[in-house]
Amino acid sequence: MTGRPAGTAGLAALVLLQVAVTAAPLALLPVLGLEVARMGAAPAFWTAALLAAPAVTTLAMTPAWPALARRLSLPALVVWTGLLSAASCGLIALAADPLVLLAGRLVQGLAGGGVVLALAFRAAGRSAGRGFSLMQQAVAAGCLIGPVAGGLAFEREGIGALMLAGAGLILLLTLAAARAARGLAAEPEAAPAPAGPRARDWPLLVAGTCGSAGAFAFVAFFPTWASAQDAGLYTPGLIGLLHSLSWVAALLVLPLWARGLDGLSPVLALVLSLVGCGLGYALVPLGLGLSGIVALRVIQGAVYAGQAPALFAAAEAAGPSRTAALARARAGLTVGQLLGPVAAGLALVPLGPSGPLLAAAGLSLAGALALAPSLLARHLPAPPVEADPLRPRSRS
Structure with a gap:
């Protein structure tokens, strides 16, 4: 069936x-x-x-x-x-x-x-x-x-x-x-039961884990950064509103991600999402003012929206079992949810309130770097095959 x-x-x-x-x-x-x-x-x-x-x-x-x-x-x-x-x-x-x-x-x-x-x-x-x-x-x-x-x-x-x-x-x-x-x-269709992730699956798993870790690190420590900047301005209500704006942006932009995933390589879409998120996290500590932070949170929601769909689509394409691939991808996202706040917390003491946000950016960009070799291998043209000098040429 x-x-x-x-x-x-x-x-x-x-x-x-x-x-x-x-x-x-x-x-x-x-x-x-x-x-x-x-x-x-x-x-x-x-x-x-x-x-x-x-x-x-x-x-x-x-x-x-x-x-x-x-x-x-x-x-x-x-x-x-x-x-x-x-x-x-x-x-x-x-x-x-x-x-x-x-x-x-x-x-x-x-x-x-x-x-x-x-x-x-x-x-x-x-x-x-x-x-x-x-x-x-x-x-x-x-x-x-x-x-x-x-x-x-x-x-x-x-x-x-x-x-x-x-x-x-x-x-x-x-x-x-x-x-x-x-x-x-x-x-x-009937698929063989895989023994475990293969070598070519690991870049996807690393990318998914890093992307999830970066997102959860940012969400966990953005209130800390905002309060350190201006506790009177960044009230809990405003922080919650900014978080909601990101999800509204995700809701609105996901149909565009759907078209992009079906038209582009899922791996390329995942890289674009990871890079976009990493840059978005890194720009927050630059002191862009409330309007700049609002714009960044909306952009972050829009680019993060495509991350999980792209990961799932890329994992499925890697095969051979859809169920095993999606289960591993989900596990990678779950591990990232645990590791991200811990990694960001370690950056808080030496780097101050901006440290966790920079750590979140680094995690997301590291996920993109993990996919760079496979992305290049997919999109670079194959080297020309040299003719065998000992093989007789056909007469035309």
């Missing part, structure tokens, strides 16, 4: 499910430390553990996805993701102590929405560019909705109710998305 492009209703179901499974965890993140403190636990320790928990199970599941994709249909995988995502929300909603909260966060990583829904969008779309870019649009929408909903719910002591509502919504959307995925296949 090779699959077929899904109709409008099927794509809408996938989009709404992606929005929900993105928004629900993000509703908790801005108030995670405050929620832990309400439970009477040590905020620093438990907040760090809770932040890292989904990454642990996401990485642990990475080698299992190819085998699961061979044993389960794509609709069954969508149900897996939806049920575990809803269970995660339910555990978080009912948590009265940090251990239950930790269990909910661990289940979130087991759900594997970043892999399963990527497979579903790719199978439902008419091309890699359209499928992965539409998925990223849904992610951007979830990133906009989740923190706002979580902040409002926390102020009204309604995080638990919000999470239960999210669990119910995810279950309903899972049924619709699984129905839409009937007739679609995770793999375009």
